[in-house]
Amino acid sequence: MKSHHIIRTRVKICGLTRESDIAAAVTSGADAVGFVFHPASPRAVTPEQAAELCRALPPFVTAVGLFVDAAAETIEATLDQVPLDLLQFHGDESPEFCARFGRRWIKALRMRPGVDLAAERERFAGADGLLLDAYEPGRAGGTGQCFDWDRIPPEMAPEILLAGGLTPANVAEAIERVRPYGVDVSGGVEAAKGVKSPELIFAFMQGVRHGDQRRHTPG
Numbered sequence: 761m762k763s764h765h766i767i768r769t770r771v772k773i774c775g776l777t778r779e780s781d782i783a784a785a786v787t788s789g790a791d792a793v794g795f796v797f798h799p800a801s802p803r804a805v806t807p808e809q810a811a812e813l814c815r816a817l818p819p820f821v822t823a824v825g826l827f828v829d830a831a832a833e834t835i836e837a838t839l840d841q842v843p844l845d846l847l848q849f850h851g852d853e854s855p856e857f858c859a860r861f862g863r864r865w866i867k868a869l870r871m872r873p874g875v876d877l878a879a880e881r882e883r884f885a886g887a888d889g890l891l892l893d894a895y896e897p898g899r900a901g902g903t904g905q906c907f908d909w910d911r912i913p914p915e916m917a918p919e920i921l922l923a924g925g926l927t928p929a930n931v932a933e934a935i936e937r938v939r940p941y942g943v944d945v946s947g948g949v950e951a952a953k954g955v956k957s958p959e960l961i962f963a964f965m966q967g968v969r970h971g972d973q974r975r976h977t978p979g
């Protein structure tokens with residue numbers, strides 16, 4: 761992804777399962793919504809459910825499909841049913857695998873100890889974006905955990921989608937400190953596991969706006 765001078769941090773709200781979640785995300789100004797096609801997740805949806813939810817999406821809001829080491833046939837069958845704009849690969853998929861569906865795609869990198877971000881960035885040069893998430897052994901993502909934001913090289917920040925443990929309470933600080941292209945949240949806007957809260961979604965979007973003000977206020 762090319763670096764941009766960021767005026768406004770882009771936001772994806774992930775793991776939506778109900779029409780009311782879509783309404784909260786859209787009315788609060790989210791840029792993208794994520795549908796989790798990972799059966800082990802408490803936010804998992806079927807292609808049929810996601811197709812129905814996509815019907816509630818207005819123009820200019822990106823529909824993202826999240827997969828974790830899914831079989832190519834599963835992804836293709838999902839794409840036949842759901843009008844996804846962007847694929848998010850959250851497992852150990854290779855760049856060649858991610859590129860084979862002819863769609864725009866982003867690659868999630870979990871911040872394992874010792875991960876070489878410069879090397880990963882080169883390896884996934886064909887991606888439309890890199891998302892950084894916390895690493896928790898044995899879990900694919902959506903852990904609600906933060907990682908040490910100081911591990912992100914500042915020169916990479918303008919092209920990074922920051923994820924992992926973001927909440928209405930910490931997103932402004934995250935934006936001010938990291939200055940990413942975008943942020944992605946799931947657990948931090950839930951009232952209970954897998955159940956989004958409209959109030960927390962609104963509060964998160966307000967936090968993003970505060971962060972954007974702070975990122976443009978000279979020190």
Ligand SMILES: O=C(O)c1ccccc1N[C@@H]1O[C@H](COP(=O)(O)O)[C@@H](O)[C@H]1O
Pocket residue numbers: 774775794796798801802803826828850891893900901902903904905923924925926944945946947948
């Ligand atoms: O949301 C999930 O259940 C999920 C499952 C498997 C892989 C990724 C998942 N979600 C993504 O994880 C990050 C961080 O989520 P959180 O805010 O810490 O809960 C985010 O990119 C989600 O899209």
